[in-house]
Amino acid sequence: MIFEHPDRKTADMDEISADVLIVGGGMAAGWAAVAAAKTGAAVVVADKGFMGTSGVTATAGPNHWWVPPDAGRREAAVRKRLETAFGLADPTWMARIIDITWRSIPELEPWYPFSGDGQGGVYRSGLRGPEYLRALRHYATSLGVRILDHHPVLELLARPDGSIGGAAGHDRLADRPWRARAGAVILATGGCAFRSGLLGSYSNTGDGYLMGVEAGAELSGMEFCIAYSISPAWLSTRTLPYTGARFFDAAGRQLDTPGWDRPREYLCSLAAAFRSGPVYADLHEAPRELPGVIREIQPATVAAFERRGLDMFRDRFEVKLFGEGTIRGTGGLRIADACCATSVPGLFAAGDAATREHIAGATSGGGAQNAAWALSSGVLSGQAASSAAARRSHSDRQSRLLSMGGAGLHPTGAVRPVDRKAVVQTAQAEILDPDKALWRSEAKLSMSAKWLEDAWEDVCGSLRGEGLDAVAARETAAMAATARWCNAAALARKESRGMHIREDYPGQDTDWSRRLITGGLETVYTQREEAPVSELAL
Amino acid sequence: MIEILATRCTACNTCVSACPDHVFDVGSPGELPLIARPDQCQTCFLCELYCPQDAIYVAVGDPDAIPRSALDSDPVGRIRHDYGWDGGTDDPLRYFWKLGPLLRQGVEISSARYALLLQAGKENGLREDGAPADAQAP
Numbered sequence: 001m002i003f004e005h006p007d008r009k010t011a012d013m014d015e016i017s018a019d020v021l022i023v024g025g026g027m028a029a030g031w032a033a034v035a036a037a038k039t040g041a042a043v044v045v046a047d048k049g050f051m052g053t054s055g056v057t058a059t060a061g062p063n064h065w066w067v068p069p070d071a072g073r074r075e076a077a078v079r080k081r082l083e084t085a086f087g088l089a090d091p092t093w094m095a096r097i098i099d100i101t102w103r104s105i106p107e108l109e110p111w112y113p114f115s116g117d118g119q120g121g122v123y124r125s126g127l128r129g130p131e132y133l134r135a136l137r138h139y140a141t142s143l144g145v146r147i148l149d150h151h152p153v154l155e156l157l158a159r160p161d162g163s164i165g166g167a168a169g170h171d172r173l174a175d176r177p178w179r180a181r182a183g184a185v186i187l188a189t190g191g192c193a194f195r196s197g198l199l200g201s202y203s204n205t206g207d208g209y210l211m212g213v214e215a216g217a218e219l220s221g222m223e224f225c226i227a228y229s230i231s232p233a234w235l236s237t238r239t240l241p242y243t244g245a246r247f248f249d250a251a252g253r254q255l256d257t258p259g260w261d262r263p264r265e266y267l268c269s270l271a272a273a274f275r276s277g278p279v280y281a282d283l284h285e286a287p288r289e290l291p292g293v294i295r296e297i298q299p300a301t302v303a304a305f306e307r308r309g310l311d312m313f314r315d316r317f318e319v320k321l322f323g324e325g326t327i328r329g330t331g332g333l334r335i336a337d338a339c340c341a342t343s344v345p346g347l348f349a350a351g352d353a354a355t356r357e358h359i360a361g362a363t364s365g366g367g368a369q370n371a372a373w374a375l376s377s378g379v380l381s382g383q384a385a386s387s388a389a390a391r392r393s394h395s396d397r398q399s400r401l402l403s404m405g406g407a408g409l410h411p412t413g414a415v416r417p418v419d420r421k422a423v424v425q426t427a428q429a430e431i432l433d434p435d436k437a438l439w440r441s442e443a444k445l446s447m448s449a450k451w452l453e454d455a456w457e458d459v460c461g462s463l464r465g466e467g468l469d470a471v472a473a474r475e476t477a478a479m480a481a482t483a484r485w486c487n488a489a490a491l492a493r494k495e496s497r498g499m500h501i502r503e504d505y506p507g508q509d510t511d512w513s514r515r516l517i518t519g520g521l522e523t524v525y526t527q528r529e530e531a532p533v534s535e536l537a538l
Numbered sequence: 539m540i541e542i543l544a545t546r547c548t549a550c551n552t553c554v555s556a557c558p559d560h561v562f563d564v565g566s567p568g569e570l571p572l573i574a575r576p577d578q579c580q581t582c583f584l585c586e587l588y589c590p591q592d593a594i595y596v597a598v599g600d601p602d603a604i605p606r607s608a609l610d611s612d613p614v615g616r617i618r619h620d621y622g623w624d625g626g627t628d629d630p631l632r633y634f635w636k637l638g639p640l641l642r643q644g645v646e647i648s649s650a651r652y653a654l655l656l657q658a659g660k661e662n663g664l665r666e667d668g669a670p671a672d673a674q675a676p
Contacts, residue, residue, distance in 0.1 A: 049558030053584040058558065063638055115631040123635040130587055130621065131631070149555055172560055202559045202580040234599035235581055240637060243644025246651070259649030266648075285651070287643035293633045297640075299620030300583050307598040307613060 016148070016180035018044035019389040020382065021167055023153045023208065024188035026055025027062070027371070028351025028378040030136030031104065032186050035382030037143035041389060043382075044180060045145060046169060048152040048189075048203050048471075051137050055190050056327055056352075058133045059200035059300065060238060062371035064105065066125035067098050074098055081369065085361025086498040087513040088221070093358035097376035104375055110142075111135035125368075128297075129200075151178060152471045153207070155405025156185060156215045156347070163345035164215055165401050175468050183389020183397060184346045186381045187212055187333060191326035191352035192482045194427045198229065198322040199236040205475040206326070206482035208353035212333045213481070214404045217342040219518045220334035220355040220529070222482075223489035226437045226499045227328035227364050228267060230281070233318040234308065237301040241294060241312060245281040248316065249273065264438075264501075270321060271434035280316045323432030328364045329499070330356040331486065334517055339384035340377050346388055348381040350374070357515055362498025406460070406521065408477035409470060413461040420463070420476045426455040427483035441503045445491040452484045460521075481521070489518045492526035539597040540573050540585075541606065543614065546593035547571075556588035586617040592624075 020036040022029050025047025037043045047054050067077045078094045105124050108114075112135035117123035127135075141147065150173045157166035157179070166181040189208030193201040209219060230245075231237050247255040247270065255273050258265040273279050291313045295302045305312040326332060333342050333349035335358065340348050351374040359373050406412075430436060430448035459480045465473025493516055495509035496502050515529040540561065542553075547570050554562040554571050562585070563574040579596070586594045592615035597603035606613060615624065622630020 049560070050556050053556055053582070053588070054558040058584065059582045061634070061637060113629075113631055115629055115634060117635045123631075126634060126637055128631060128634055130584065150560065173554065173564070197580075200558075200580070200582060202578065240641055240644070243641055244647035245644075256655055257648070257652070259647075259652040260645040261649035262652070285647055287640050287647065289636070290640050290644075293636055293640075295620050296622075296630070296633045297637050299617055302620070303583055303613070303617060304581075304598055306616075307596075307604065307609065309604050309609060 016044055016178060017182070018042050018146070018180060019183045020044070020186065020385045021046065021180050021182035021184075022186045022188055022382075023167060023211075024055070024190060024351070024353065025049065025051030025147070025149070026188065026190055026351065026374070027057040027133065027136065028353070028374040029186075029188035030133065030140060031375050031378030032188055032350050032382035032385070033140040033145045034107075034136070034143060035379040036186075036386045037140065037145050037382075039383060039386040041183075041386040043140075043143075043145045044148060044182070045140065046148045046151040046153055046167065046180065048150070048207075050149045051140075051147050052133045053130070054203060055133075056198070056200040056204060057371070057374070058129045061126060061128045061298065062132070063126040063368045064101050064375065065098055065368045065372035066102065069099070069102060081359070084363050086363065086508070088357045088361035088498075088515055090358050097359055097372050100376040100379050101372040104379060108132075108135045108139060111138040148178075152474075153211070154409060154470055154474050155403055156211050157181075157401035158215060158404050159396060159399040159401060161345075162216060163396075164347040165396070165399060168403065168405075170468060170471055172468055172471060181397070181401065183392045184348065184385035186348040186350055186385050187342075187353045188350045188378065188381075189353045191329070191332065192479060193323055193325040193327050194432055194479050194483065195424055196323035196325070196428065196432055197236050198324055198327065199231070199238065201324075201327060204327060204352070206478040207474065208349065209333065209485065210407070210474070210478040210481045211405070212342060212344070212347065212349065212353075213519050213521060214406055215347055216344045217347060217349075217519070218334040219331060219485055219489075220515050221329075221331035221357040221362075221489070222326070222485045222518045223493045223500045223516060224331050224357070224362055224498060225326045225329035225431065225486045227324040228321040228434065229324060229328075230270065230319050231322055232304055233278075233320040235304045236322045237304045238298050240298060241283055241286060241290065241301060242281060242319075244286050245283055246285060247273065247319070248280045248282060250277045250280075255279070267321075267434070268438055271438055274321065274434070278318050281319045282316045283313045286313060321434060323428070323437075325431065326482070326486070327352055328370070330360045330362070330364065331489070332356065338380075340381035341384060341388075346392075348385045348388075350377040350381040355515075362500060364499065405474070407456075407481065408459065408463050408465055408473035411460065411462050411464050415464045416462040418458050418463040418476075420472070423455045423459055423476050423480050426451050427479045431483045431486050438501065439503050440490055440501060442491070445487060448487050449484075449491060452480070452487055455480050456484050484524055485518045488524040488526050489516050492516060492518075539600050539603045540576060540579060541595040541597065542570050542573065543593045543595065544570060546591045548591055548593070550590070552588055552590060553585040553594055557585050558582070561585070583617045587621055587623055589618070592618060
């Protein structure tokens with residue numbers, strides 16, 4: 001029985017104690033929980049939703065960066081990826097995550113129904129989302145991890161010395177507050193797609209970025225938040241069926257859309273087409289084998305059409321671009337060491353909550369690299385958080401804890417009603433609008449900064465959610481804050497690099513071959529990282 | 539738009555737990571779960587996948603979703619069956635390895651199509667971006 005019914009919950013649920021507290025319940029959280037529990041730590045996972053269906057992996061089917069332990073092949077894999085990282089990735093990190101990924105996935109054997117690879121072997125590099133997350137849940141549970149579903153975290157708790165010693169949240173099924181005291185905390189809260197409708201991203205509202213910055217952590221690479229996926233206009237799905245699609249305008253004229261081998265041109269061309277009206281996809285030229293197997297590979301994709309009475313391979317259908325923000329972008333909490341620690345003692349970051357520049361640089365890691373990162377950063381942070389917790393003295397563990405949460409919980413001014421929809425719409429309009437995101441400029445970004453500042457001031461000064469409503473208020477605050485950081489970083493990076501294209505600075509500038517740190521609440525700061533990213537010899 | 543089928547639901551409240559986005563609340567004892575926050579539904583079908591009774595149907599595309607009765611074949615239970623979670627198949631992931639190759643085939647198809655277009659454009663005196671060869675750069 002994997003479900004804990006609200007009415008069976010015990011009275012001690014309000015005050016929780018753990019060595020390692022993991023915030024989030026997706027892929028990175030699952031691997032973090034497993035890794036921490038293997039070291040003997042008492043581990044608690046607190047997820048906003050249900051660990052197994054939460055996050056963007058649960059609805060996906062991630063392939064992992066998968067290279068056998070052969071020195072030559074691994075070196076070649078790293079070298080190839082470095083070429084598209086635009087100078088911001090680190091070959092040492094890349095090699096590490098390839099290795100951790102290769103060693104970790106087979107551990108799921110007892111819980112995941114691995115099948116064939118079409119060549120007589122076992123297919124391990126790609127796993128289907130619902131089965132993958134279910135397997136991680138079972139694996140973690142088998143190691144004694146305690147899972148708190150529907151326990152959104154609202155804020156971090158710090159010891160008087162500033163180190164992180166717990167978190168507080170709201171149990172949304174029982175509708176009551178809870179607190180956890182922990183030796184160390186891992187933020188595995190995912191990225192932020194600003195409620196674009198992107199499949200699986202409803203709960204990915206940037207909560208970890210906001211909580212981390214409130215606790216004193218920094219962000220990195222927030223300017224790299226430009227990614228879109230195409231889907232039927234009425235529902236975001238996985239993109240497998242559309243890579244070979246032809247596109248048409250409302251008059252039935254075929255568009256000269258570049259192929260998927262030219263990702264930016266493809267995206268810009270579609271974005272331009274949407275300006276003139278609706279765009280339709282036609283899948284008659286999809287790979288011939290696809291119609292016969294797609295139902296078994298991605299049942300939900302088929303349902304998106306069947307339940308509208310459409311035949312996806314025969315009927316032309318309207319499409320839309322869904323913004324992916326920092327989910328397929330690469331920005332997130334800055335990693336300050338080799339083990340996924342943030343700059344705040346006791347606070348770690350994993351998966352999309354952390355920056356992925358180490359392995360992807362200025363371009364999207366794509367599915368395979370991002371999945372390998374989620375897995376490995378989970379493993380590394382789980383191990384390191386367990387060690388950090390073990391180093392805490394008994395008195396540290398009993399110390400007084402201070403609330404770190406601000407916007408949405410404790411407004412700086414008088415509580416007033418805030419139009420939350422308008423706040424989120426502002427974040428979407430300024431960050432996700434392809435015309436602003438794909439062709440950035442000082443003028444556009446400065447104008448966006450003004451709108452985002454107004455939205456943030458409204459949230460920060462007046463918004464307060466109580467009880468269950470605090471969860472939604474914090475989500476609104478986190479999206480407003482995240483949009484502000486993304487925009488500030490884009491404004492500060494006065495060059496074009498990877499997915500960040502400035503019309504007013506079209507060239508890549510070697511002075512900018514370093515990462516950009518962002519943070520701050522009352523005022524946002526940006527700062528170039530001191531050292532250029534090391535060009536370590538392989 | 540979510541429909542809970544009263545004739546099948548046993549009020550086990552699995553959907554209340556399994557939904558990642560807090561769409562449902564537990565109902566009164568022995569009663570159906572409540573669809574308390576339908577605006578938070580992201581149409582991921584995961585409640586359907588987790589429902590052991592096939593008692594949930596998630597329609598697609600509010601506000602003009604097509605009623606279940608108007609569809610050609612009854613979609614109830616289809617998600618769980620297609621995922622292989624109803625025990626209907628021993629090897630539900632037998633074709634999963636094809637995801638990558640099929641994705642790449644699609645990329646090749648769209649890329650080759652565009653390459654042909656560019657080729658034809660060149661033959662007709664057009665630049666790579668489709669403008670006439672003597673046009674000024676944008």
